[in-house]
Amino acid sequence: MTHRAARLCAPLFAAAVTAAVTTSALIGTAGPAMAQDDLPPAVAARQHHMDLYGFNLALLGGMAKGEIDYDADAATGAAGNIAALAMLDQSGYWPEGTSSDDIEGTRALPAIWENMDDFQSHIDALAEAATALEETAGDGVEAVRAGMGGIGKSCGGCHEDYRVSR
Structure with missing residues (x-):
C-alpha cells in the first residue's frame, strides 16, 4: 500500500480494528428468524463491512462510468480501502448458525x-484485484475502468455462489 493510501486508510483501519475487537468480544449464538435490529454482532459487522466495500466501489464505479469526476487521490484511496478491507481477518464475521437459513436479515447462503x-x-481475489487497482488508479480513468473488471469479477463470483438474490 502506498504511503498516501495508508494515510487515507488509517481511519478505516482504526475503525475496523475497533469493530473486530468489539465483535470478537460480543459474538454470541444466533437464533432463527431474528429481526433486523436483533442481528448478532458478527452479522452486523459483516454487513457494515460490505457497506464499506459498497461505499468505495460506488466512488470508483461512478468515476469509471463518468458520473463522478475522476480524482486520482480519491480513486487510489478507494481502491486502497477495498484492499485493506479484504485483507482484514474476517473469520469472526462468519460463525456457524448465521446463514440466511438461520437468521432473518442476512443474505449469506449456507x-x-x-x-x-x-x-x-x-x-483473496478481491484483495488482489483491489491492490492491483490501487497501484494504477492514479493513472487515469481508463486505469480505473480496467481495474474495476477484476474487482467486479471477484465480487460477482462470490455473490453468485454465496449470497441470496434479492
Whole structure:
C-alpha cells in the first residue's frame, strides 16, 4: 500500500480494528428468524463491512462510468480501502448458525460454511484485484475502468455462489 493510501486508510483501519475487537468480544449464538435490529454482532459487522466495500466501489464505479469526476487521490484511496478491507481477518464475521437459513436479515447462503476455503478464495481475489487497482488508479480513468473488471469479477463470483438474490 502506498504511503498516501495508508494515510487515507488509517481511519478505516482504526475503525475496523475497533469493530473486530468489539465483535470478537460480543459474538454470541444466533437464533432463527431474528429481526433486523436483533442481528448478532458478527452479522452486523459483516454487513457494515460490505457497506464499506459498497461505499468505495460506488466512488470508483461512478468515476469509471463518468458520473463522478475522476480524482486520482480519491480513486487510489478507494481502491486502497477495498484492499485493506479484504485483507482484514474476517473469520469472526462468519460463525456457524448465521446463514440466511438461520437468521432473518442476512443474505449469506449456507454454502459459505460448506465451502469456506472457496469462499475465502473470493475474498483473496478481491484483495488482489483491489491492490492491483490501487497501484494504477492514479493513472487515469481508463486505469480505473480496467481495474474495476477484476474487482467486479471477484465480487460477482462470490455473490453468485454465496449470497441470496434479492
